[in-house]
Amino acid sequence: MTWKTATSALFMTASLAGAEPALPLWPGVAPGSENAPETELVTTDADGNRIVSQIANPTLTPFYAKHSSGTAIIVSPGSGFRAEVFDAEGVAVARWLNTLGVDAYVLKYRLPSEGHAHGEDVIVQDIQRAVRVVRGQTVHKPRRVGALGFSAGGNLTAISAVYYDRKVYAPVDANDALSARPDFFAVVYGYVPRKEDLGLVHMPPDSPTVRYLAKYPFEPAVTADTPPCFVIHGDSDRHVSAEHGIRIATAVTKAGGRCEFHLIKGADHGFGMRAIGEDRIWPALFANWLAKQD
Numbered sequence: 001m002t003w004k005t006a007t008s009a010l011f012m013t014a015s016l017a018g019a020e021p022a023l024p025l026w027p028g029v030a031p032g033s034e035n036a037p038e039t040e041l042v043t044t045d046a047d048g049n050r051i052v053s054q055i056a057n058p059t060l061t062p063f064y065a066k067h068s069s070g071t072a073i074i075v076s077p078g079s080g081f082r083a084e085v086f087d088a089e090g091v092a093v094a095r096w097l098n099t100l101g102v103d104a105y106v107l108k109y110r111l112p113s114e115g116h117a118h119g120e121d122v123i124v125q126d127i128q129r130a131v132r133v134v135r136g137q138t139v140h141k142p143r144r145v146g147a148l149g150f151s152a153g154g155n156l157t158a159i160s161a162v163y164y165d166r167k168v169y170a171p172v173d174a175n176d177a178l179s180a181r182p183d184f185f186a187v188v189y190g191y192v193p194r195k196e197d198l199g200l201v202h203m204p205p206d207s208p209t210v211r212y213l214a215k216y217p218f219e220p221a222v223t224a225d226t227p228p229c230f231v232i233h234g235d236s237d238r239h240v241s242a243e244h245g246i247r248i249a250t251a252v253t254k255a256g257g258r259c260e261f262h263l264i265k266g267a268d269h270g271f272g273m274r275a276i277g278e279d280r281i282w283p284a285l286f287a288n289w290l291a292k293q294d
Contacts, residue, residue: 019091022059022108025129030058030110031169032117032125049087051079054114058126060105060133062140063094069101070143071290074130074182076107078151078191081209084108085272089150092273100287103142105134109156112208119208120215125169127160128180136175144183144293150272151240154190155213158248161185161229162221184293186230186286189269191240192218192247219247224256230289231259232282234267260289 036056043051060074075097077089084090086108094104109126112119127147135145149157164181171177193213203209229252233245242263249261262285273283 019094020062020064022061023105023133025058025060025107025109025126025133027172030056030116030122030125032119032122033057033110033115035117036110036115043083045085045088047088049085051083052086052108053083053111055084055108055110056114056116058110059108060130061091061094061108063091063098063104063106064140065098065101065103067101068103068140071101071146072103072105072134072137072140072142072144073097073146073148074105074107074127074134074157076109076127076147076149076153076157078149078153078155081111081113081152081203083111084153085150088272088274089153093148093150096273096283097148100290102290103140105130107153112212113203116208120211121168123156123212124159124163124166124216127156128164128166128168129175131160131164131180131182132175132178135178146184146186146290146293147182148186148188149190150188151270152191154187155192155218157185158187158190158192158218158229159216161227162218162223163216182227184228184230184290186232186289187245187248188232188282189234189237189240189271190231190244190248192244194219194247219251222251222255222257226252226255226257228252228258228293229260230286231261232264232285233262234264234269234271236266237269239269260285 038056041054077084079085090106097104110122147157231245233242249259252259
């Protein structure tokens with residue numbers, strides 16, 4: 001992939017037309033980010049999609065459906081815990097969800113290895129807070145709140161479903177009295193490592209990212225109370241083995257929960273909303289599953 005540098009001023013340009021102003025995730029400095037670098041880096045790929053890193057001030061960018069069904073979904077883009085592909089796995093997904101009558105919020109979350117005091121906890125703090133902030137919306141009050149994530153964003157989405165009651169930050173306002181448990185979660189080519197495959201992130205073993213993945217494993221935390229899930233993975237994924245999707249589905253069903261799993265023949269990693277092969281069917285599969293959650 002070819003990247004070219006862009007200025008952070010481009011972040012709220014025409015490609016976000018139709019979006020509401022971004023909501024700060026925290027009323028002040030995010031927990032543990034007091035001394036983190038505050039200058040975000042925004043680059044673009046060859047297709048003009050923005051990739052964001054050096055995040056100290058996480059946000060939720062809302063995209064409201066014209067005729068809302070009362071469902072809201074937090075969308076978490078991925079990119080290997082080094083950056084977030086904000087457009088391809090965030091904005092594009094949010095706009096599609098709007099066509100289903102779903103209010104979507106694209107989460108720009110902090111990355112563990114970017115100078116935060118407790119980097120191993122920032123992802124869990126941000127996804128818990130995101131669910132609570134969306135649940136606390138008044139004008140666009142949701143009937144139910146779900147989470148949908150891609151690749152590394154799929155990891156934090158899965159984590160949101162099993163560590164929602166872990167105390168990882170001190171309450172900062174009334175939103176924090178609300179539940180952080182998503183009503184459902186969906187993972188697209190997500191990464192849920194075991195100890196033996198933490199090396200896939202290609203970072204030093206003592207890095208905050210690896211410490212995060214080791215501290216918050218998905219499978220051991222699954223219980224019968226884990227929300228229903230939807231999982232899509234390609235059987236030809238060269239970056240995150242389909243075994244990861246199988247792990248999610250197996251763990252949830254073994255615990256007595258509900259999970260719909262689809263293994264897409266011939267699909268590689270990173271297809272997002274631009275699938276052209278067999279993976280192009282995943283949005284329809286997800287829409288059908290979502291309709292049955294009412």
